[in-house]
């Protein structure tokens with residue numbers, strides 16, 4: 001995982017400003033959690049919280065949230081914390097493999113980041129969620145990268161022009177690759193104006209069936225999947241399910257303690 005800190009520090013330079021305001025995606029995540037678990041106030045641990053905009057949206061919705069991220073984005077998170085009800089939002093700069101939180105939560109979330117390591121790393125994190133952070137009746141909600149969609153994007157190159165008025169100040173190229181043996185997406189981002197600014201991100205993808213295997217011995221089980229609007233029962237048959245076959249590059253795994 002040597003690339004992780006460099007990549008995400010680079011991404012703060014590239015997208016930090018654009019991603020520092022609460023937006024539609026954050027509100028959608030709040031609405032989804034309310035749909036699945038109800039809107040009564042909860043304690044939430046948000047792993048890999050980035051600029052903490054989703055964590056701040058949950059705090060605005062009446063929950064108490066602790067966000068953890070490896071990278072220092074305090075310049076962006078400080079205004080969000082200042083706007084929240086005192087005590088409703090805390091953001092720690094820490095490695096979630098190391099951090100000692102000393103409390104349990106009703107919900108543990110990890111949006112758009114699971115799969116940054118290898119299987120052993122992912123299992124280590126899942127075990128920590130089950131053994132140290134979730135309450136007995138708690139729920140983990142984790143976005144998981146969908147291999148079918150990433151594989152279909154292999155070879156695609158996208159130009160992402162700068163949009164300064166939206167906080168995107170760099171002209172970037174994104175190249176997608178997919179390794180079908182390790183089931184890993186490989187995204188290389190390059191700054192068109194600076195040959196030195198080039199990072200590759202590796203994302204281990206899991207089909208729901210793979211995820212179930214990964215969960216064995218972690219203390220968590222797959223309860224539901226959400227890809228698109230309706231939650232799916234992972235034990236049922238889903239032949240031809242287009243949202244998972246073609247449409248969503250990630251799905252939400254809803255996990256419960258064993």
Ligand SMILES: C[S@@+](CC[C@H](N)C(=O)[O-])C[C@H]1O[C@@H](n2cnc3c(N)ncnc32)[C@H](O)[C@@H]1O
Nearest residue numbers: 008048049050069070071094095096111112113
């Ligand atoms: C793709 S970003 C997603 C950010 C945010 N959850 C969102 O959806 O916008 C993944 C985040 O995980 C963080 N991260 C990666 N490894 C981490 C670790 N070991 N401990 C804490 N945070 C980590 C990165 O710094 C990055 O901010």
